[in-house]
């Protein structure tokens with residue numbers, strides 16, 4: 001997905017590519033120390049498969065499964081593609097319950 005740099009966003013954005021599972025920033029922005037949006041995490045309740053959950057996510061969010069089987073959705077808000085405004089309601093439309101984890 002594209003780099004989510006918040007420093008160059010004020011100057012028209014960054015064209016770099018970022019690997020969302022590693023960083024919301026491209027390598028250049030990482031080195032420059034640009035400002036990045038905060039990581040947001042939601043826990044999935046019930047037992048849907050990882051693949052099912054993944055199908056509901058935009059490219060700025062991804063699935064992480066813990067060893068105990070608990071599934072989390074993690075990522076960084078990008079314009080309207082936000083955790084509470086898009087990801088959680090979208091999962092809900094597929095009857096998958098998710099709740100944001102904060103301060104953990």
Ligand SMILES: [Zn+2]
Pocket residue numbers: 003004005014015016017025026027028029
């Ligand atoms: Zn960048």
Ligand SMILES: [Zn+2]
Pocket residue numbers: 005006007008014028029032034035
């Ligand atoms: Zn940058």
